[in-house]
Amino acid sequence: MAAMIDDAEKHPFGPAVGRLVQQLSGLPGIGRKTAERLANYLLSCSKAEALQLADAIRDVKEKVHRCRICFNLTDQEECSICRDPRRERSAVCVVEQPKDVMLLEASGAFGGLYHVLGGRISPLEGVGPEDLTIDALVRRVRQDEVREIVMATNPTVEGDGTALFISNLLENEPVRITRLARGIASGSVLEFANKEMLADALRGRQNF
Amino acid sequence: MAAMIDDAEKHPFGPAVGRLVQQLSGLPGIGRKTAERLANYLLSCSKAEALQLADAIRDVKEKVHRCRICFNLTDQEECSICRDPRRERSAVCVVEQPKDVMLLEASGAFGGLYHVLGGRISPLEGVGPEDLTIDALVRRVRQDEVREIVMATNPTVEGDGTALFISNLLENEPVRITRLARGIASGSVLEFANKEMLADALRGRQNF
Known part of the structure; x- marks a missing residue:
């Protein structure tokens, strides 16, 4: 199978195709076989179509950057939400x-509004608070009239840890800190909820 | 969900990202959600990495074309097999x-050697013999010293029909016409056959 051809330069359709397959299989969730299939599609489609994709990739890397205020992605100085x-x-x-x-x-x-941290604190992956936009968040809280911070980091050990770190930093600021409600997902069934979800749902039970 | 955003110009990260998502979801087997995921990856990876992919796409469309003899893909005038x-x-x-x-x-x-037809005769899709490289194949048989034609079209109604059409055309030429042994399942496509099945099918090729 094509999966055997590891050296891009030796691809049967020539090194250009080999390099394309190599690049495509570097994308997340794209294996070697899917990369070959996508490359075949790009070889068979019109030149205009293929170049539209190439240009769209180039375009986002040239035009899209972080919002000056909230670090969301945007092609303006400030994002559409800010x-x-x-x-x-x-x-x-x-x-x-x-x-x-x-x-x-x-x-x-x-x-x-939002504030995009750019990740979460993860000692194992070598990501510390200084690698995130936490300083800028603290500045926003001090300079702008922010009265509530809603923590919406992922409900994982690292996401929770990051939220905790930030809430400690903001302890003495006159700002209310909340986080997304934890509980069972709308539309799901109790049978498929895990222990942690059910415990969260019970602890956070609300008046009916 | 992002799946709701149909208008590329209204993508929350700006029209450049919207157009990239639109282009990616035009690829075979890539749905809207996968396209968003790939776009997010391309936004977060280094500029050099993203441009390598863009350039690889541009490169194949500029360098890769059909072999003069067999119509296989190549970046030379004649493919590596010819x-x-x-x-x-x-x-x-x-x-x-x-x-x-x-x-x-x-x-x-x-x-x-090979001969790539560029498809199969399909009246339903408006593909006739003149849309394929059948004329060139007949010329090859007459001009070159071809003594055997191995039909390896897909084992489908249209693939078989195309093989039959070609074998009728070559009826009066001094050439033996064989086809892949039916070690491969009728109704499937070559892409999903494994090496062993294909090798068996080649070794056991039969007179057409």
């Missing part, structure tokens, strides 16, 4: 990655 | 697509 005058500027939701902003926005349940 | 003096030039294996050449080559059971 620029939106209808957003409640006193509430800031802290997330790990830009994609989390997208997910929370899709829920339509938050009308404030 | 240029190889050790190949048996009297046997020509007829396949639908360049990827089929790769699959058969990986089996190591055929030492002749």
Whole structure:
């Protein structure tokens, strides 16, 4: 099978195809076989179509960068959320990655601003607080009129740890710190909830 | 979810990201969610890495074209198989697509040359004999010293029909026409056959 050809220079269609397969199989979730299939598609489609994809990749790397205020991704100086005058500027939701902003926005349940940390504190991976945008968050809390910080880091040991670290840093600031409710997922069944989810749901039980 | 965002210009990270997601989800087997994930990866990886992929795509479209003799893909005037003096030039294996050449080559059971049709006759999809490289194949049989044509079109109705059409065309030529042994399952496609099956099928090829 094609999977055997490890040396890009020796690809039967020539080194250019070999290098494309190599690049494609470097993408997350794309194995060697899928990379060959995608390369075959790119070889068979029109030149215009293939170059549109190449240009789209080049374009995002040239145009898209971090928002000056919240570190979300944007092609402007400030992202569309920070620029939106209808957003409640006193509430800031802290997330790990830009994609989390997208997910929370899709829920339509938050009308404030965001702050993208760029990851979470992970001693094992050598990521410390100084590698994240925590300093900038503290500055925002001090300079802007932020009255609530909503922690929306991932509900993992490292995500929780990062939220805890930040809430300790902000202890003496006049800001309310909350976090996303923990519990059972809407639409799921109790049978598939794990112990931790059920414990969270019980601890956080609400008036009916 | 991001899946709701159909208009590339309205992507929360800006139109450049929207267009990249749109382009990626145009690839075969890549849905909207995978496209968002790949775009997120391309946004987060280094600029050099992303541009390597963009350049690899551009490169294949600029360098790779059809072999003058067999219509396989190559970055030279003639493909590596046609240029190889050790190949048996009297046997020509007829396949639908360049990827089929790769699959058969990986089996190591055929030492002749190939002829890539560029598809199969499909009245339903409006593909007629004139859309394929059948004329060039007939010329090869008449001009070169071809003594055997091995039909290796897909074992489907259309693949078999194409092989039958070609064998009728070559009826009066002094050439033996064989086809892959049916060690491969009718109704499937070559892409999913393993090396051993393909090798068996090549060794057991029968008169057409």
